[in-house]
Amino acid sequence: MIYSRNAFSAAGEVPMVCVEHLEGAPLSFMTTAAALRMQSLTEPAAVIPTTTRTVKQFGRIQLPGAPWRYAVTSNGGNILVDGVPDMRWRIEVDAEVRAGGATLSEVSAELRTRIDDAWVTKLRLADHLFCYLVVKPKAVPEGFVTEWDAWCRQRGWSASQQGRKIYTMPLAVCKSRAVAEVRRRLWETGELAGAAKTFAAGDGALDAEMLRSADFAIRPRHGELEQLNWTHPNLTITRATGILAGEEIINWFLESAPA
Template sequence: MIFASDLDQTLIYSARSKGNIEIEDMVPVELYEGRHISYMTKPALGKLRELGSMLSFVPVTTRIPAQYDRIFGIKEQLRPRYAIVSNGGAIFEEGRIDREWDRHVREAVKTYCAGSAEMGELFAKIASPSWVKSTDLCDDLFYSIVVERDSLPLDQLEELRRQAVELGWSYSLQGRKIYLVPEKVSKGAALRYVKEKLASAYVYAAGDSLLDESLLLAADYAIAPAHGELGRVYDSHPHIRFTEARGAYAAEELLEAIFRHAAAGGADRNVPHHS
């Protein structure tokens, strides 16, 4: 069995996103420029370790490799065999890039999606210093754009979303970031590849954003924190459960739900889910 999970605002939390819990009651899991910037609750980290002894834990993130490397609490303490980074654009096996997947993704993007330059030009037509703080092309695959959320030109962005779909790209707004991603770069596709590599028959998955939806749909048991983008878009979902808890406590709830399901033989009994 596999447990594939998004990291930011699903398992790990910043001081800003942690919700109603004291930072002193959390465990630091990410170090950046000498500062701890991401945390997990102690029960969540303990439950994740328990799950890691029962099944194959696969961290999944939109972060590029260098950003993933900072999360020592996941990378060094749990030592996952596989990690999916760059929104599914890259897969690490035992710390090394999987070249087969790398070639597959880049060929698919080249064949079926408009080029990053074309997408970048489309965005540049509406971009303004009044709301765009920075624009980064990540791994030569997708754009991560830091914005001033209160100043967004929503009508223009909705038109951009529509045009992006025609070019084979997707649009997602998460917190203070806009992501523009080729449709052939997806967490779900990367998960299916890892599932085949591990010859796994059953997959648990967790994630909070629309960029995680393909990941959750590729899983047999899918759960999302109530506070996330998916929770705002869907009141309920036929395939995805939602936590009651919000913030860092949501990680505890979703990990406990997966643990109980797996420990009870849920994969064998095909226990029905609830939204």
């Protein structure tokens, strides 16, 4: 939904609005049309911002339509309720990660033995849940992600690359599970009818299970899932790429949700 300048693609002179600043500098944008339409999306639907970003990183974003009753951050590891992490959910996730295999400390220690400064610029631990590398994509050793993912899978984790970031994630930390939990809560309180459908959008491998689990899903014609040529019977793929794909996704939500 939001894009850095490097990810705009061929947007031309389309009017933009900045929706994220970092240390006072503009960082991420939407088209003005997408921002306006996203505000109206909250009328026919319960909108749940869902991201791999940490709680702190999500807090930098001024997404149109806020404030949000619920949001999912940390790839599903945290559910925010009125902006505050739900500790009951987080305790459940942490317990499942421990039961699933290796700890974050063990995984990150092994990862450090496999990387060097020639192609890695940062190694970050995210919300005490997972870790990721910021890399020079063209310098990543051939086969690294595949080999690292194979090591991780035997220990209850996985690895995937999205642009300049290589994520190492516990299998128990999953956006689809957190979205299903929020949907259950909204159904229990009567805010959603039992027949309400779930619509989802995403562009990376970490989004695939969420898209697969939704009743209807959409992805842009760019990003990791495009590179993987990933598809599913419930999936729509945008015509546009870059920031204009974000606008097309908003329009798809608006056209689909009322129906």
